[in-house]
Amino acid sequence: MEKELVSYIPALQKFGRRFHTSAGDVDDLVQETIVKALANLDKYEPGTRLKSWLFTIMRNTFCTKFGLSKREHVGFGDDCAILPSVQPTQEWTVRGHELEAAIEKLPVHYREAIDIVFLQGVSYEAAAENFKCPIGTVKSRVNRAREILIRQLS
Incomplete structure (x- = not known):
């Protein structure tokens, strides 16, 4: 029986x-089919075609593996590239402290304009009302403050 089973290897391939x-x-x-056939020789019914029995085992083995492979996600579980990463904060912390120090060195009217427009998010119109000056003056102060900050930080 085992010799006959081995003779069907080319047909199985x-x-x-x-x-x-x-x-x-x-x-x-083919190897998995042969292993399963040898393990289940007691279930083979003499008088039936061995070749058909082997082909059935092969087809069922393939279908089972195909069904499992559709549910498996190979490589996704341990792939560290998929994990979210957090950039180091040290550089931005240092840059933030440098910006705070540079803002503190600004003249008061420039510092207040930057604070109210950029840090607090107030519109130019509301800032102008707050400072009791024209909108153009607020825009000018903000622009000059930005230029000073750029020179100090670069």
């Missing part, structure tokens, strides 16, 4: 090419 294009995958499928 040919049949396996229907399922896989890779020779390695075909060989793996």
Whole structure:
């Protein structure tokens, strides 16, 4: 029986090419089919075609693996590239302290304009009302403050 089973290996390889294009995958499928057939020889019914029984085992093995492979996500579980990363904050912390120090060095009217427009998010119109001056003056103060900050920080 085992000799007859081994004689069907070329036919199993040919049949396996229907399922896989890779020779390695075909060989793996044939090997798994042979192992399952040998493990279940007691279930083989004498008088039936051994070749058909082997082909059925191969087809069922492929279908089972195909169904499992659709549910598996190979490589996603341990892939560290998918994990979210957090950039180091040290550089931005230092830059933030430098910006705070540079803002503190500004003349009062420039510092107040930057504070109210950029840090507090108040509109130019509301800032002009707050300072009791024209909108153009607020825009000018903000622009000059930005230029001073750029020179100090670069």
